Amino acid sequence: MxxxxxxxxxxxxxxxxxxxxxxxxxxxxxxxxxxxxxxxxxxxxxxxxxxxxxxxxxxxxxxxxxxxxxxxxxxxxxxxxxxxxxxxxxxxxxxxxxxxxxxxxxxxxxYGEPSKDFTLIGVTGTSGKTTTSYLLEKGLIEAGHKVGLIGTTGTRIDGEAVPTKLTTPEAPTLQALFARMRDHGVSHVVMEVSSHALSLGRVAGSDFDVAAFTNLSQDHLDFHPTMEDYFDAKALFFRADSPLAAQKHVVCIDDSWGVRMAEEAANAQTVSTQGQEADFRAVDISVGDSGAQQFHIVTPENESYSVELALPGAFNIANATLAFAAATRVGVDASAFARGMSKVHVPGRMERIDEGQDFLAVVDYAHKPAAVAAVLDTLRAQIDGRLGVVIGAGGDRDATKRGPMGQLSAQRADLVIVTDDNPRSEDPATIRAAVTQGAHDGAAESPREVEVLEIGDRAEAIRVLVQWAQPGDGIVVAGKGHEVGQLVAGVTHHFDDREQVREALHNKLSHKTDAQTTDKG
CATH class of the missing domain: 3.40.1390.10 (MurE/MurF, N-terminal domain)
Structure with a gap:
């Protein structure tokens, strides 16, 4: 009514x-x-x-x-x-x-309090929100549920895409989406919940059945004055005295912020992938040559569920275990959910680009220091050769993370190419200078010889990285992931890292074939 x-x-x-x-x-x-x-x-x-x-x-x-x-x-x-x-x-x-x-x-x-008519699961944290949401969506579908998804890569209602602009839409748009999902008979909704959404009250009036916390690292310090303020914004989703708190909580305690969040959360269960005591634990982890992973999740009842995960990286084991914990806390069939997670591929998140080349090429959304480090560590463990990265930083955002992004890249890679990300209204050269200085600092600290290049044209930077790669190497283009535009001086230009990597690979392989044909002639 x-x-x-x-x-x-x-x-x-x-x-x-x-x-x-x-x-x-x-x-x-x-x-x-x-x-x-x-x-x-x-x-x-x-x-x-x-x-x-x-x-x-x-x-x-x-x-x-x-x-x-x-x-x-x-x-x-x-x-x-x-x-x-x-x-x-x-x-x-x-x-x-x-x-x-x-x-x-x-x-x-x-809109008639629509979130009371379905199970609502929220995912927050610095990194991993999108991947965890995708894992939840696929697992819930496998368990027989009709699912809505709201997040960074867009909104889906029972698999059908719905265009949205923000990770967590403004309250009127969000509640209208909820009403639309309710009217479509959706039984479960999974959504990413940003710190901005919590601070600005965008999710107020939403009845969350469970909130999941992935991790916390430096990001959004243009909006939050300190890391403590950033943590407090996330904690609004967990503290018992907060009007935004969900009914139940699951918290990954693989980092110190997670340990603290678990202590402050009400009605929380914990997740661990690194051997700590927790309610849900990932154990018996093995990694295949392709980066695919197998492991078991042990529940609070000491039951064990086998999981096969196509996504590489230890952080994705944490994301999957967190998703599993959130789903089981709202009564989802655990075996079916675990099967569903094996089908997940997330656009722009550790996305492999394969054109038949003899080296590993990956595009990833990593655009904050800890995420960049995690991606490079994952790739380093999968290759025998060298590691190269294209990295940049966004304009009109937290400037303090620019140097650390370059520094952490150079501490891990053999080649660091600093380029433009989304400069927005800032001078691109000024942004690159900060990242490049950080990369030189990291190179000076590295035990290996590191080459640092600055190439403003992102397409050219990607081409140079691909040309540099040799058999057994690994390369990653970081920062934009699934995005298909580059925002420069108020104008969005079409740009897709995945398209650019494929084109560069195709050109390299074509020239290689032409050269071989010439040699035979």
Missing amino acids: AITLLDLTKIIGGTLVGDSADAADTAADLSLSAIGLDSSNFPEREAVFAAVPGTRTHGAQFAHKDGAANAVAILTDEAGFEILREAGETRPVVVVGNIREVLGQASSLI
Whole structure:
């Protein structure tokens, strides 16, 4: 049943502007079925416009533009109301102290609290969110469930792609997605939950059955002033006194942040892949020549489940064990779930590019220091030859991680090519300089001879890396993974690392064949 504007106002503690009997009667009769905060992409039915303060301007400035002009009511704060009043606004306005604090709850109520109608699993952490979400999706499908997925690579409803922009969408978009999934008969929803989403209350009003924590390392320090603040944002998903906390928790304790999160979490079970005592443990780990892995997961009941994982890397064993723990905490068939994980391939995450070459080529999304180090360590363990990497850093983001990314790369690789990632509005040369300096520092600390190159053109950097590789070597293009665009000075240009690696490999192999033919002639 649709909620009325008057009931919504009472529940969220707002003030309905205009205290006459007519205003109250109007609000009591006004049923709401949608809410939005983007005037250019606004719901067409009985919708509320959420006028949210921004970093540069207030959303109330857009209340009469595009689709927002058709809103039946407006939700805003005091500053927004002043803008509306001066503009001569005549529609009902609900005023609250802090709109971000109530937007999630309001959106959920308007869409009929959809997350209460399915099992909702949230995954947070610095690295591994997308892979863990994919593992959950495949495992749940294998166990016979109809699944929705929301995350970095997009949204899927029962396997059908739905375009979205953010890892965790804004609350109105998120609750609309939940309602759509509910209406499609989805039984389980898996979603990545970013620290931004937790800090800004995007997931407020969502009824999470279980929250999973992967790990924590340096990232987003442009948004969070310190690592402690970054941890506190993640902890909103786990602490008993947090209004955003899930009902149950699973926490990977392979790093010190995970150990701390497990101590602070309510109703938590732990996951370990490195021999620590934990509720869920990965044991008997073996790695094939292709990087595929086999291991067993031991449960709190001391039951053992065999897992075959096509994804390489010790960190993916942690992701799989965490996914398994989260699924079993909500009653999913463990054997079927374990079988489903064997079918997972994640775009742009340790994705092998094979054009018949005699060396290993990988594209990965790693764009933070710890993730870059983990990828390079994984590849080093799989090859007998040299290791090369193309690395860059994004503009308008945490600048303090640029040097460490270059440093950790040079400590592990034989060739480091520093290039552009997504410069955004920054000078690309300035970003490259910081990464390159870090790479030189790392090279000076390395026991092996390391070559450091700076090539701004990303396509050329990839071509040089591929040309450098010899039989038995390994190369990785890090940073963009599944992305198909490069953002430079406000313009997004088509760019896909996977396409570029394939083209470079094809050209190298073609020239090799031509040379062999010439020699025979």
